[in-house]
Amino acid sequence: MLVNKIVTIFRNFPKRHFAAILFFLLMLISIGILGNFDLSNQKKESDLSKILDIEQLDQLAQIEQIYTARETVIKRNDSLFSILKNFGIKNENIINLINSKNSNLLSSIEIGDKIKVNLDENNEINDLLYIDDFQSGVRAERFENTYRINKFKNKLEKINIFKHVVIQDSMYMSGLREGIPDSVLMDVVYINGWDIDFTHDIRPGDSYSLIYEEILVDGEKVIDGNVLISEFINKGKKITSIRFDLTNGKSEYFSIDGINVKKAFLRSPVKLSHISSKYNLRRRHPVLHTIRSHNGVDYAASKGSPVRATGDGTISFAEYNGGCGNEIKIKHSEDYTTRYCHLDKFNSSTKVGRKVKQGQTIGYVGSTGLATGPHLHYEFHVNGKHTDPLRVQFPNATPIKSDDEIRFNQVAYNIARQLNNYKDISLKEEVPSG
Ligand SMILES: [Zn+2]
Numbered sequence: 001m002l003v004n005k006i007v008t009i010f011r012n013f014p015k016r017h018f019a020a021i022l023f024f025l026l027m028l029i030s031i032g033i034l035g036n037f038d039l040s041n042q043k044k045e046s047d048l049s050k051i052l053d054i055e056q057l058d059q060l061a062q063i064e065q066i067y068t069a070r071e072t073v074i075k076r077n078d079s080l081f082s083i084l085k086n087f088g089i090k091n092e093n094i095i096n097l098i099n100s101k102n103s104n105l106l107s108s109i110e111i112g113d114k115i116k117v118n119l120d121e122n123n124e125i126n127d128l129l130y131i132d133d134f135q136s137g138v139r140a141e142r143f144e145n146t147y148r149i150n151k152f153k154n155k156l157e158k159i160n161i162f163k164h165v166v167i168q169d170s171m172y173m174s175g176l177r178e179g180i181p182d183s184v185l186m187d188v189v190y191i192n193g194w195d196i197d198f199t200h201d202i203r204p205g206d207s208y209s210l211i212y213e214e215i216l217v218d219g220e221k222v223i224d225g226n227v228l229i230s231e232f233i234n235k236g237k238k239i240t241s242i243r244f245d246l247t248n249g250k251s252e253y254f255s256i257d258g259i260n261v262k263k264a265f266l267r268s269p270v271k272l273s274h275i276s277s278k279y280n281l282r283r284r285h286p287v288l289h290t291i292r293s294h295n296g297v298d299y300a301a302s303k304g305s306p307v308r309a310t311g312d313g314t315i316s317f318a319e320y321n322g323g324c325g326n327e328i329k330i331k332h333s334e335d336y337t338t339r340y341c342h343l344d345k346f347n348s349s350t351k352v353g354r355k356v357k358q359g360q361t362i363g364y365v366g367s368t369g370l371a372t373g374p375h376l377h378y379e380f381h382v383n384g385k386h387t388d389p390l391r392v393q394f395p396n397a398t399p400i401k402s403d404d405e406i407r408f409n410q411v412a413y414n415i416a417r418q419l420n421n422y423k424d425i426s427l428k429e430e431v432p433s434g
Helices: 002-012 015-037 039-049 054-064 080-086 091-098 171-177 182-192 402-430
Strands: 068-073 114-119 125-131 137-143 146-152 157-166 207-217 220-234 237-245 251-254 274-277 280-284 291-294 297-300 306-308 313-320 326-331 336-346 361-365 375-382 385-387
Touching (some): 080 114, 157 171, 157 402, 171 182, 237 402, 313 336, 326 361
Antiparallel strands (some): 114 125, 125 137, 137 146, 207 220, 297 375, 313 326, 326 336, 336 375, 375 385
């Protein structure tokens, strides 16, 4: 009965399977036969199972060379000598390294870079690596009684990272929650800071998408690279900024139409502040209690906060002046003048006739003149007329030069298309399935 059953099973088996089983059985038999005949093999097996004595263990340890790895990030006042001393390395070993050829490559170490060493059982340096952010640096390897010291450079690889963020609270906090590194968020603020005032303009539901680079060595991230494109939706308005390497070697950000995102003026003359009073042609003056027009914007900030020149220009006034208190005026061009009031102090370099750069500190927030508390009163004059600094359309910085235009259009087209592809994919993923 049993035999019959097996035969039926084999009959029902596809021929291919049958051949495979036959082959497998033959293999088993041949391994068995060969194994039995190979006596040396059997001997090896018994060698391995034998308990090793202490002497043999010592010999094995010498062959395997067990090293202790130590590493440190270079801090202020560190020297190569002090770092190696901290690792418990003896003076003569350190001197041996320093006396080796090319040791000058290790003479200028920089704060924030890394030193890694592998120490042998005598706590002597077997090899040492001095590594910078990009995982390149200097390698020292023991060779007989000295060290071979050489520079090395790892191959960098760049990958593009896409992120899409819907703002719930602040642009910064919402970005961090999506895993965007701090340095990249700072770049996003800088790139969009010409169009958006991040302390006053952001609304919940605003969003931004970006592509930035990550720099890898051996498949591991070593540093965040540049933001290649940023697309910000602020109160329904889309602002796209694309990074472009100009032929003059500089990299700047441009709108999709090739307009430099940089403006001739900063949005706000005080960084950490809030607007305490807007431009208003009919306002009750807080000190005089009469209806007077407010010809500027007040930025409340703590006493001593730096006040920045909002654009390049020349100081045309810098002294105490009645209700304005310590006052500075900057002439930016024939058309544009800015005025800063109630300053606690002027910067030492703020003198009439001196040139200033955009962002340069010209003075410090105070409450000199007619002021209820420390704030900056800031005015923007166009052709001699008061203008609301929060509404004025600032002139643009230099646009793309015609010889860069074709290349820019290609770069802009490619990166914008890449961003749209990423957005399409991520939006599809957000749709719940089923
Ligand atoms: Zn004011």
